[in-house]
Amino acid sequence: MPMNQCVILGTGSYAPPRVVTNEELAKTIDTSPEWIYTRSGIRERHLTSPGENTSDMAVHAARAALADAKLTPADIDLLVVATLTPDLPMPAVACQVQHKLGVPTHAACFDLNAACSGFIYALDTASAMIQSGRYKHALVIGAEKLSAIVDWSDRATCVLFGDGSGAVVLSRTTKPGFGIVGTKLGAYGDSTDLLCIPKGGSSCPATAASIAAGDHFLKMKGKEVFKLAVRAMDEAARDILEQHHVKADQIALVIPHQANVRIIEAVSQYLELPMDRFYVNLDRYGNTSSASVPIALDEARRGGRIKHGDLILLVAFGAGLTYGSALIRWN
Numbered sequence: 001m002p003m004n005q006c007v008i009l010g011t012g013s014y015a016p017p018r019v020v021t022n023e024e025l026a027k028t029i030d031t032s033p034e035w036i037y038t039r040s041g042i043r044e045r046h047l048t049s050p051g052e053n054t055s056d057m058a059v060h061a062a063r064a065a066l067a068d069a070k071l072t073p074a075d076i077d078l079l080v081v082a083t084l085t086p087d088l089p090m091p092a093v094a095c096q097v098q099h100k101l102g103v104p105t106h107a108a109c110f111d112l113n114a115a116c117s118g119f120i121y122a123l124d125t126a127s128a129m130i131q132s133g134r135y136k137h138a139l140v141i142g143a144e145k146l147s148a149i150v151d152w153s154d155r156a157t158c159v160l161f162g163d164g165s166g167a168v169v170l171s172r173t174t175k176p177g178f179g180i181v182g183t184k185l186g187a188y189g190d191s192t193d194l195l196c197i198p199k200g201g202s203s204c205p206a207t208a209a210s211i212a213a214g215d216h217f218l219k220m221k222g223k224e225v226f227k228l229a230v231r232a233m234d235e236a237a238r239d240i241l242e243q244h245h246v247k248a249d250q251i252a253l254v255i256p257h258q259a260n261v262r263i264i265e266a267v268s269q270y271l272e273l274p275m276d277r278f279y280v281n282l283d284r285y286g287n288t289s290s291a292s293v294p295i296a297l298d299e300a301r302r303g304g305r306i307k308h309g310d311l312i313l314l315v316a317f318g319a320g321l322t323y324g325s326a327l328i329r330w331n
């Protein structure tokens with residue numbers, strides 16, 4: 001049976017209205033705006049206000065993507081949310097998003113956690129399900145409330161992260177040659193300790209002592225993550241280009257995970273592709289984990305940086321350490 005081709009019909013994104021600058025952070029923790037900017041490229045981030053949750057942000061991005069695709073929630077039969085910060089440990093936040101959006105009960109709804117590579121993992125999964133012919137229209141969302149898992153007294157991590165959401169609508173296409181050309185996923189499972197939340201899972205449920213020690217917050221070995229991130233992003237990009245016989249300079253725009261501009265600059269050097277082919281918006285958002293790639297994709301498209309026929313490369317890495325890339329011929 002021939003496989004269906006899968007295209008991105010619409011994109012959307014959302015960031016909470018509250019913007020927190022480096023200057024504001026420097027008033028509450030021992031840091032300086034210059035340190036944050038020169039080490040990471042970040043100037044400010046959006047943070048949720050009390051009462052705003054991952055599901056709410058996911059719904060905003062999803063509505064924008066549906067409007068862009070000229071579809072309604074009733075058209076959706078597959079809903080995947082990539083997140084490491086669901087509203088609750090269970091049930092899946094995808095079910096809360098389904099209910100808030102009004103997606104029909106016959107739709108398949110689930111979460112996927114591959115940390116900052118989550119959106120590309122979800123894109124791979126949902127596009128395969130669309131290509132199988134069993135699903136017609138998918139909503140793929142990356143949404144994160146990282147402000148809830150960051151230790152606001154740990155200057156080495158709290159300055160790097162932000163909240164937000166991005167979404168795409170996937171559909172079958174009748175235009176051969178357009179849409180998701182291919183994806184490549186992988187993980188270095190020997191490096192789980194580099195970026196993790198040490199306690200609160202089933203192996204060590206939260207206790208008063210673990211909470212007092214701050215072990216329910218994100219911990220990161222920044223330098224080690226940096227080195228592995230560059231290697232993983234470079235490999236993920238190279239592998240997919242080779243697999244599809246594409247040269248780096250045929251890529252119109254790379255949408256990389258927005259963690260640190262120095263990581264993106266290193267990948268740009270390794271791929272010998274100039275920085276103006278990389279979309280960078282982390283100065284305004286910080287690292288929004290699985291939301292970073294779809295937010296950047298939506299901004300790039302709405303800002304006129306992506307045209308019909310362009311080859312676009314998505315590439316990300318995250319806790320796990322996971323990595324992933326996706327090659328898209330824009331329709």
Ligand code: UT7
Nearest residue numbers: 030031032035039040116155156159222223225226259260
């Ligand atoms: O989505 C995946 C998420 N993670 C990442 O991608 C993170 C990857 N890693 C990085 O981006 C970088 O390693 C960081 C931005 C986290 C740190 O940059 P670095 O150049 O590796 O700095 P460092 O960790 O080696 O710290 C240098 C110094 C240390 O002081 P000493 O030991 O040299 O005296 C830190 O204590 O900077 C100090 N420092 C700070 N100073 C001011 C750490 N955080 C801060 C801070 N403000 N916020």
